[in-house]
Amino acid sequence: MKLKDLSKEYLNQTVELVVLIGGVTLKRTKSDKVYADVVVQDSTKRMETKCWDYEQFEDVFTEISEDQPVKIKGLVGEYNDRVQLTIKDIRPMKEGSYDLGDFIRKSDWDLKMMEKSLKVFYDKVESPEIKELIKRLIFSEPYYSRFTTYPAAKMVHHNFYHGILQHTLEVLKYALTVATTKKLTQRQIDRLIAIGLLHDWAKIKEYHPLPKLDLTDEGIMLGHIFLGSYQVEKEIETIGGFSKEDRLVILNGILGHHGALEFGSPVLPKTVEAQILHQADKLSGDVESILQFTEDHSEEDESFTPKLWNMGTGYYKG
Ligand SMILES: [Fe+2]
Ligand SMILES: [Fe+2]
Incomplete structure (x- = not known):
């Protein structure tokens, strides 16, 4: 499965994907638990995901480089009418088992x-x-x-x-x-x-x-x-x-x-x-x-996209 295939069809299901990690931003919940906003990407899309159990996977996040793919298991959810992925498990792929070009x-x-x-x-x-x-x-x-x-x-x-x-x-x-x-x-x-x-x-x-x-x-x-x-x-x-x-x-x-x-x-x-x-x-x-x-907003039900910041307006999706 590729990131682009993620849709509401998979709501509440766990899916498996192989992706590159494009960035990790650490945050804290009100109860002071560390979680992370994780940007993932493959050849089809780049998107932000959540990892609420950051501490459990801290070793993986700190050791992998941006050009090393990881296999993630994620729960498909919905937030603000958009598909959201929550990372439940993450493992680095073995060296030599992938072609980097497939993730860009x-x-x-x-x-x-x-x-x-x-x-x-x-x-x-x-x-x-x-x-x-x-x-x-x-x-x-x-x-x-x-x-x-x-x-x-x-x-x-x-x-x-x-x-x-x-x-x-x-x-x-x-x-x-x-x-x-x-x-x-x-x-x-x-x-x-x-x-x-x-x-x-x-x-x-x-x-x-x-x-x-x-x-x-x-x-x-x-x-x-x-x-x-x-x-x-x-x-x-x-x-x-x-x-x-x-x-x-x-x-x-x-x-x-x-x-x-x-x-x-x-x-x-x-x-x-x-x-x-x-x-x-x-x-x-x-x-x-x-x-x-x-295209990034095609899966949402509304007729218009949210506001595109560089254009100052949303667009009709047709
Ligand atoms: Fe230019
Ligand atoms: Fe320029």
């Missing part, structure tokens, strides 16, 4: 197709200097294998294997539709593709590799907007003949891609390329988060 949520886009599309966007760029910048940061190791596997977020959108890659391709597709509709020049298109490919590039530094779905110290303290623009600036300095204006436009596009100072961008988008990129980025993130959230 992946993009449902075909990887070969995504790698091909990445190349197609790269081939559209005509400026040799901008091409060189992209080649160094995307198509060279150790970056390429990270860029094509890392998640793009912890919670809201594209928080799965190949997440940055899928999100980047969505952003570029949306952005280039606008660029061709509005007949942007080749130079503007070159810059737009560079901003698109590099805007979230530094998420390979901001996040740990999966299955650990968390920020690095560097990510917490510096963030992907600074880390990305800093790395791009460093590369540009060593690429001979890089135009001053391309440098400004590309860096402004990366620094401004969150679109507003209150969303973490230190400057506003100052070119049409940067504004298109920002809108395309927002569209990709918003649409993915609505689809994912609606």
Whole structure:
């Protein structure tokens, strides 16, 4: 059984699942008993469970690492109209008895197709200097294998294997539709593709590799907007003949891609390329988060999901 299969059909039954532990938060009941909120995940879903008998399993919880699957027995219950799982037993799986890839949520886009599309966007760029910048940061190791596997977020959108890659391709597709509709020049298109490919590039530094779905110290303290623009600036300095204006436009596009100072961008988008990129980025993130959230809440009886925090409203499930 996979986490996605858990439904009210199994209410009051004990089920067995093999999962990764994504996080354990210790809490205390009113009577001072320690219990834990345990985030579990497999390839289909990530969800929070309860473990009221934490102390009984403390050894297991403290010894397992985030990339070691465990077999759990859980009681299916209901809380706030949602299925809730209470862990009744937990045991580590034997080394070698599992394939880690089976426990990580992946993009449902075909990887070969995504790698091909990445190349197609790269081939559209005509400026040799901008091409060189992209080649160094995307198509060279150790970056390429990270860029094509890392998640793009912890919670809201594209928080799965190949997440940055899928999100980047969505952003570029949306952005280039606008660029061709509005007949942007080749130079503007070159810059737009560079901003698109590099805007979230530094998420390979901001996040740990999966299955650990968390920020690095560097990510917490510096963030992907600074880390990305800093790395791009460093590369540009060593690429001979890089135009001053391309440098400004590309860096402004990366620094401004969150679109507003209150969303973490230190400057506003100052070119049409940067504004298109920002809108395309927002569209990709918003649409993915609505689809994912609606799916996560599909088992509940109401017609609407609860409020999706980044959108400020709930969505009709149809
Ligand atoms: Fe971003
Ligand atoms: Fe993005």
